[in-house]
Amino acid sequence: MCLTLVSSRVFEELRRRGSGSRHAGGGGEGERSPRRECAMTIGATMKRMIRPTAAAGVTRDPVLFRWTGEFADAALEEKFLRANLNDLRARVRATLYGCYVFVIWGAFDLVTHGPTQLFFLVMTGRLAALLLLVAALKLFRKPGQLNGLFLALTLSQFLVATIAPFSLWWDSTDYSTGIMSIVVVLFAFYVGVPTKLSRNLAASLVLTSGAILVAPALGNYDPATLLQNVLLLIAANAIGVQIVRASNRLRREAYLTMHQQDELNEQLTHEIDVRREAEQAMRASEESFESLFFNAPQPLALVDPRSLEVIQANSAAQVLVGYERDGDGDSKLNVSSFFPNGDVVPSLRMVAESGGRGAGKEVELIRLDGTRIWVAVSVAPVGFKGRRSVLVGLQDVTEKRHQLDTLRQARDMANEASRSKSEFLANMSHELRTPLNAIIGFSEALQNELFGPVGSPRYREYAEDIHDSGVHLLTLINDILDLSKIEAGHFKLHEDEADLNPIVSSALRLVRHRAEKADITLNCVLPDPPLTVVVDERALKQVLINLIANAVKFSHAGSSVTVSAGLRSDSLRISVADRGIGMEADDIPRALAPFSQLDGTLSRSHEGTGLGLPLAKHLTELHGGTLSIESAPDVGTTVHVDLPIECVAHRLDRDTA
Incomplete structure (x- = not known):
């Protein structure tokens, strides 16, 4: 039907144009030749044939499809062919059956012409075409052998295209009948052989050209019939190309649809699995939450932030608020009834709205029996059975608050006792200074015999002992008074520039008499050129006196005490080193505690109140420095006073002075 329609449309066009030419008049340059007229007719007809097909939706996609209807992407085309390998092989088998008919048709040649050499040559071509198809099916079975399969199909097509025209007219078959047979072969090529459209078209052109070229050799043919047959062959090729293009495109679009559906199914399956896993x-998580919630030792409750009703509460929370489950069922509890001050309700609603957290707020809670306790409330937003809830954690801090109150009262009492002690020591020191000054003054008068001889030399010795004891006692009182001021925060430094060397020399001079009595040698190693420091001169001298006196007190007879000073990268270090009894590293913190000595027995061998090192440490820290001790038993002790480098005003350079 398609061929008849095409032929009738072509000849109608020819008749229409021929009549038009006759009516227009003949001759001249405007007269068209029959060949040109034929070409124009064929072109117009083919345009009208192809355009409706394009309008029907078989236009090639410039991005996705080639003009042949195949995928433009080679990798995608390869995937399509691999996926349709079984269909491809089934179409090859159908082509093989057609080739069987093509080979069997050679029997008519044998009957007509006998076993001539030409017959065997043609029969060899028929068998070669058949063997190529058999080889395509048997040898190229795997997806990676598609190129070999298509090559075998193409070679078989070219053999058929070469032999078919010759065999049709070899036995003097009518030319028009042969043309119709060739048209059938052409459609068999396009529809049946599953190779590339370009290869199908090449084989069809070979067959068409052979049919056209063999016509003059037959001798008896009508030009009009020849033209009709030529147009018929061209139309057959055009229709075959459009059929293959449409088929290729439709099959690939179906493949894409199936592929997209498979991907969608996989995605849906994946989403279902993900959702199932999420639900599981x-x-x-809910089971774990409920297990942890109900078995937690800490009181926990789930609260509706809108109604403030308790959704769930674990046993610890029920015990805390004094709730007992009755036989009629659970009674609804409201959070606001436990916190009458309204401290918790705003926090619950704010946490539910903002999604934040609240922790550690201590509020008063009224239990169901009316007793009041203190609890620390922590809240956090949670989702429970599809609705927004707030998890409330409670911790009974009543005992802790009682302990804190007790500790606070004890601290206040200790501070008051410390202030009383400091005031007592300050007052006592002040009251003792007046008689001590009188005792020291009178003993000096007796010692120097200002008002005449005292008689016996023993009185002079007694006066000297009285003077030394008074000075020692006054020194102790001054230390106690200074330490009390420091602890009370009333000790003020009066810093000014002073030379370091005179301060050290003055401290050594005040302790030298005691060192000579103990047979201790005092050494001094000071920086050269001297340093000018910004310190409270009296306080720094007091630090050095205490450290040197302490070193002399704990040194063996015949040993030495060395005072040294020097600059470091970030500090000024003053060190007092002795070779005395020393102490363990664990005893150093005790030695720095006020009123403490390592030998705390009544029969201790070294006098003193234990204020020397603590007072020196406090005075050093008031300057922004640190006091550290290095000591070892029977080796000696070295005390380091490190003052900030900012305390050094400048160096006195002799060369530039």
Whole structure:
């Protein structure tokens, strides 16, 4: 039907144009030749044939499809062919059956012409075409052998295209009948052989050209019939190309649709699996939450932030608020009834709205029996069974608050006792200074015999002992008074520039008499050129006196005490080193505590109140420095006073002075 329609349309066009030419008049340059007229007719007809097909939706996509209807992407085309390998092989088998008919048709040649050499040559071509198809099916079975399969199909097509025209007219078959047979072969090529459209078209052109070229050799043919047959062959090729293009495109679009559907199914399956896993995880999480919630030792409750009703509460929370489950069922509890001051309700609603957290707020809670306790409330937003809830954690801090109150009262009492002690020591020191000054003054008068001889030399010795004891006692009182001021925060430094060397020399001079009595040698190693420091001169001298006196007191007879000073990268270090009894590293903190000595027995061998090192440490820290001790038993002790480098005003350079 398609061929008849095409032929009738072509000849109608020819008749229409021929009549038009006759009516227009003949001759001249405007007269068209029959060949040109034929070409124009064929072109117009083919345009009208192809345009409706394009309008029907078989236009090639410039991005996705080639003009042949195949995928433009080679990798995608390869995937399509691999996916349709079984269909491809089934179409090859159908082509093989057609080739069987093509080979069997050679029997008519044998009957007509006998076993001539030409017959065997043609029969060899028929068998070669058949063997190529058999080889395509048997040898190229795997997806990676598609190129070999298509090559075998193409070679078989070219053999058929070469032999078919010759065999049709070899036995003097009518030319028009042969043309119709060739048209059938052409459609068999396009529809049946599953090779590339370009290869199908090449084989069809070979067959068409052979049919056209063999016509003059037959001798008896009508030009009009020849033209009709030529147009018929061209139309057959055009229709075959459009059929293959449409088929290729439709099959590939179906493949894309199936592929997209498979991807969608996989995605849906994946999403279903993910959702199933999420639901399972959510159920497991809820079960874990409920297990932890009900078995937690800390009181926990789930609260509706809108109504403030308790959704669930674990046993610890029920015990805390004094709730007992009755036989009629659970009675609804409201959070606001436990916190009458309204401290918790705003926090619950704010946490539910903002998604934040609240922790550690201590409020008063009224239990169901009316007793009041203190609890620390922590809140956090949670989702429970699809609705927004607030998890409330409670911790009974009543005992802790009682302990804190007790500790606070004890601290206040200790501070008051410390202030009383400091005031007592200050007052006592002030009251003792007046008689001590009188005792020291009178003993000096007796010692120097200002008002005449005292008689016996023993009185002079007694006066000297009285003077030394008074000075020692006054020194102790001054230390106690200074330490009390420091602890009370009333000790003020009066810093000014002073030379370091005179301060050290003055401290050594005040302790030298005691050192000579103990047979201790005092050494001094000071920086050269001297340093000018910004310190409270009296306080720094007091530090050095205490450290040197302490070193002399704990040194063996015949040993030495060395005072040294020097600059470091970030400090000024003053060190007092002795070779005395020393002490363990664990005893150093005790030695720095006020009123403490390592030998705390009544029969201790070294006098003193234990204020020397603590007072020196406090005075050093008031300057922004540190006091450290290095000591070892029977080796000696070295005390380092490190003052900030900012305390050094400048160096006195002799060369530039």
